[in-house]
Amino acid sequence: MPVKKHNFSAGPSILPEYTFERCSQAVLELNEMGLSLLEISHRSDEFVDILNQTKELIKELLDVPSSHEILFIQGGASMQFCMIPYNLLPVNGKCGFVDTGTWSSKAIKEAKIFGETHVLASSDDKNYSYVPKEYNIPENLDFLHITTNNTIYGTQLKDLPKTDVTLIADMSSDIFSKPVDVSKYGLIYAGAQKNIGPSGITLVIIRKDLLGKTGRTIPSMLDYQNYIDKESMFNTPPTFAIYAMLQTLKWLKEEGGVPAMELRNETKADLLYSEIERNQMFDGVSEVEDRSLMNVTFRLKEEYKELETAFLKHCERRLISGIKGHRSVGGFRASIYNAMNIKSVMALVHCMEEFEKANN
Amino acid sequence: MPVKKHNFSAGPSILPEYTFERCSQAVLELNEMGLSLLEISHRSDEFVDILNQTKELIKELLDVPSSHEILFIQGGASMQFCMIPYNLLPVNGKCGFVDTGTWSSKAIKEAKIFGETHVLASSDDKNYSYVPKEYNIPENLDFLHITTNNTIYGTQLKDLPKTDVTLIADMSSDIFSKPVDVSKYGLIYAGAQKNIGPSGITLVIIRKDLLGKTGRTIPSMLDYQNYIDKESMFNTPPTFAIYAMLQTLKWLKEEGGVPAMELRNETKADLLYSEIERNQMFDGVSEVEDRSLMNVTFRLKEEYKELETAFLKHCERRLISGIKGHRSVGGFRASIYNAMNIKSVMALVHCMEEFEKANN
Numbered sequence: 001m002p003v004k005k006h007n008f009s010a011g012p013s014i015l016p017e018y019t020f021e022r023c024s025q026a027v028l029e030l031n032e033m034g035l036s037l038l039e040i041s042h043r044s045d046e047f048v049d050i051l052n053q054t055k056e057l058i059k060e061l062l063d064v065p066s067s068h069e070i071l072f073i074q075g076g077a078s079m080q081f082c083m084i085p086y087n088l089l090p091v092n093g094k095c096g097f098v099d100t101g102t103w104s105s106k107a108i109k110e111a112k113i114f115g116e117t118h119v120l121a122s123s124d125d126k127n128y129s130y131v132p133k134e135y136n137i138p139e140n141l142d143f144l145h146i147t148t149n150n151t152i153y154g155t156q157l158k159d160l161p162k163t164d165v166t167l168i169a170d171m172s173s174d175i176f177s178k179p180v181d182v183s184k185y186g187l188i189y190a191g192a193q194k195n196i197g198p199s200g201i202t203l204v205i206i207r208k209d210l211l212g213k214t215g216r217t218i219p220s221m222l223d224y225q226n227y228i229d230k231e232s233m234f235n236t237p238p239t240f241a242i243y244a245m246l247q248t249l250k251w252l253k254e255e256g257g258v259p260a261m262e263l264r265n266e267t268k269a270d271l272l273y274s275e276i277e278r279n280q281m282f283d284g285v286s287e288v289e290d291r292s293l294m295n296v297t298f299r300l301k302e303e304y305k306e307l308e309t310a311f312l313k314h315c316e317r318r319l320i321s322g323i324k325g326h327r328s329v330g331g332f333r334a335s336i337y338n339a340m341n342i343k344s345v346m347a348l349v350h351c352m353e354e355f356e357k358a359n360n
Numbered sequence: 361m362p363v364k365k366h367n368f369s370a371g372p373s374i375l376p377e378y379t380f381e382r383c384s385q386a387v388l389e390l391n392e393m394g395l396s397l398l399e400i401s402h403r404s405d406e407f408v409d410i411l412n413q414t415k416e417l418i419k420e421l422l423d424v425p426s427s428h429e430i431l432f433i434q435g436g437a438s439m440q441f442c443m444i445p446y447n448l449l450p451v452n453g454k455c456g457f458v459d460t461g462t463w464s465s466k467a468i469k470e471a472k473i474f475g476e477t478h479v480l481a482s483s484d485d486k487n488y489s490y491v492p493k494e495y496n497i498p499e500n501l502d503f504l505h506i507t508t509n510n511t512i513y514g515t516q517l518k519d520l521p522k523t524d525v526t527l528i529a530d531m532s533s534d535i536f537s538k539p540v541d542v543s544k545y546g547l548i549y550a551g552a553q554k555n556i557g558p559s560g561i562t563l564v565i566i567r568k569d570l571l572g573k574t575g576r577t578i579p580s581m582l583d584y585q586n587y588i589d590k591e592s593m594f595n596t597p598p599t600f601a602i603y604a605m606l607q608t609l610k611w612l613k614e615e616g617g618v619p620a621m622e623l624r625n626e627t628k629a630d631l632l633y634s635e636i637e638r639n640q641m642f643d644g645v646s647e648v649e650d651r652s653l654m655n656v657t658f659r660l661k662e663e664y665k666e667l668e669t670a671f672l673k674h675c676e677r678r679l680i681s682g683i684k685g686h687r688s689v690g691g692f693r694a695s696i697y698n699a700m701n702i703k704s705v706m707a708l709v710h711c712m713e714e715f716e717k718a719n720n
Contacts, residue, residue, distance in 0.1 A: 004394055004395070005393075005394040005395055007395055007399050009399065009400065009401045009404075010401070011401070011596065012398065012399055012400060012401060012402060012596065012599055013399055014399050015396070015398055015399055019398070020387055020388055020396045020398065021388070023387045023398070024384045024385070024387040024388045025384070027380055027383045027384040027387060028380055028381070028384045033365075034364055034365040034679065034681075035364070035365055035367055035681065036375070036380045038372065038375055038379070038380065038383070038557075038558040038604065039367050039369065039372055039373055039374050039375055040369065040372060041369045041370070041371070041372060041682065042372060042559065044369075074434035074435045074436070074439070074560065074598075075434045075435055075439075075581055075595075076434070076581075076595045076596055077595070078580065078581050078594065078595040079434070079435075079581045081579075081580070081581070082579035082580070082581055082582065086579075106580075109580070110579050110580060113577050113579055191595075191596065193596055197398075198398040198598075198599065198600050199402065199596040199597065199598050199599050199600075200434065200560045200561075200597075200598025200599070200600065200601055201560075201598075217473050219441075219442035219446075219470050219473055220438065220441070220442070220466075220469070220470060221435055221436075221438050221439045221441070221442055222442065234438065235435075235436045235437070235438040235551075236371065236372065236436055236551065236553055236559040237559065237560075238434075238558075238559050238560025238561075238598060238601065239372060239558065239559050239560070240558050240559075240560065240600055240601070240604075241560055241598065241600070241601075244398065244600075319394065321394075321395065322401065
């Protein structure tokens with residue numbers, strides 16, 4: 001095996017070696033069938049089995065109730081920003097959003113094309129460093145959209161808003177990182193490229209009774225009902241991405257499932273946040289109570305600001321990759337998704353300690 | 361290397377070993393960078409370079425003029441069925457279609473959601489076994505849509521309709537199989553999973569001056585202009601599929617480019633159609649003048665019909681895979697895309713000869 005880097009990339013991001021090894025093999029030959037995974041028909045028994053296994057495993061790992069359907073859709077979370085109002089916002093309906101960053105804002109922009117869109121709360125005033133908690137939710141909304149984890153800012157929703165309005169959640173960057181009560185949501189969606197698999201596939205979990213009520217004519221490829229009726233095979237799905245998703249979920253199950261991931265993620269986050277607090281040179285970016293367990297944002301204190309490049313270089317020498325912060329926040333961001341081993345977090349903590357000793 | 365089958369699958373379909381080997385390696389580690397292809401950021405220098413190389417190679421191989429832009433979009437050709445009218449059919453505009461099979465029909469269905477859609481000709485009367493040639497094209501159409509190769513029926517368009525109306529072509533199953541004059545088209549699109557790469561990515565080549573004229577508000581992920589402005593990176597693209605596309609196109613260039621593919625494809629098709637004509641037991645399905653060089657449809661003559669399963673079993677014993685015809689045509693279909701070696705076609709021909717000797 002090659003010397004691996006500690007990959008703190010925000011997405012596409014680290015996946016288990018288990019996934020890499022099995023995908024690499026399947027690209028040469030799948031299941032000793034004399035064909036590559038990439039060249040088999042999506043209607044072949046082998047692929048249909050892969051798709052069904054993936055669905056069943058998601059159902060099992062997230063305890064998805066029978067009221068909900070599991071769909072695989074191309075186009076990323078960004079495509080969901082338009083599919084959600086297309087399918088769930090009636091003509092003359094109303095929807096609400098909590099604006100917790102770039103991705104919420106993009107979802108709001110698309111919803112406005114389709115109808116009346118209310119931003120109920122926003123943390124824009126402090127560059128999205130916290131999650132708004134006190135706000136009024138009108139009862140007549142057709143849905144309320146939230147983003148459970150904000151990859152760029154390093155904040156995470158800890159408590160669901162209390163409401164009877166249908167909840168829609170973008171869980172792109174924290175799905176499978178901790179248990180979630182699927183029955184509380186009308187729709188959950190997640191671009192795969194954090195905890196699920198490579199880019200090119202989006203998981204959607206939808207409560208079936210919500211559909212068919214908008215009065216809109218929906219193009220086939222944007223119509224959730226079509227994905228339900230054709231079991232995500234109306235046309236050719238991204239077969240490789242689905243196979244990779246299956247491997248990642250198999251690994252997750254072998255590691256103990258979602259509760260084991262939660263423990264593991266809390267341990268990693270604790271380790272890193274403790275070092276950020278202890279270390280004289282660094283500060284956290286987001287409010288302590290809203291800190292994300294997936295994306296840890298931090299920066300050098302004002303007096304050390306000019307050492308930013310030096311710290312990045314130091315990290316690079318220690319084989320630490322992908323910790324430069326997003327341009328809209330600056331500083332550093334360590335994404336510590338499910339697949340990241342605690343040893344990589346320890347390597348980063350050690351790096352921060354070394355840097356403090358050398359410069360403080 | 362494992363014993364490989366002769367893969368005649370219609371799609372996802374055979375790709376070069378070159379692609380399988382390089383993709384398999386990159387999934388373990390890309391360019392000795394200590395990271396897998398699947399876990400690197402799409403904004404990383406390495407991936408941006410992969411995307412740019414892919415675009416440049418397409419430009420070179422198809423001689424794409426500067427009036428046209430190359431885009432990578434998720435969702436398959438089926439997503440294009442809705443994006444095309446969304447972007448190119450003005451409110452109160454008119455578009456025309458030539459109906460040459462299932463895929464044309466699906467495109468027509470989506471266009472009707474957006475506006476006045478005329479079917480100018482159809483070969484539906486003979487189960488799409490030919491390509492209509494004589495039909496009137498109204499000059500006031502905003503575009504005329506054609507399908508250059510019909511995967512299911514085994515027909516292919518040999519001459520472009522003569523018209524000044526903007527031409528839009530679904531080339532999913534014959535792009536890169538022979539030279540094409542891109543300048544004659546307003547838009548060309550192709551799902552990757554035949555001659556380009558694995559499923560999960562669609563190539564779109566669009567004449568830029570066609571955009572911005574519909575009076576519609578287009579959601580971001582469905583707006584070609586957005587893909588142009590953001591160089592197909594408005595959101596995370598399917599990184600693996602694009603890398604695999606690059607490998608397939610590199611192989612194609614090494615093999616002599618598109619003209620070499622045309623020669624190779626003509627030779628393979630000649631060999632197979634000659635055997636279908638010579639063999640006492642088989643008949644071709646499509647009209648001789650409209651025969652596809654990519655998908656060869658054939659069947660047992662009426663008197664041998666009951667031997668269909670026996671022939672499929674005989675093929676299987678000879679490691680020939682994926683030749684069962686589509687349910688709407690029956691019989692057999694051998695898809696002989698670019699990556700298929702002539703030896704595989706010879707194996708199929710030999711199989712047909714053996715079957716004739718044993719049964720006739």
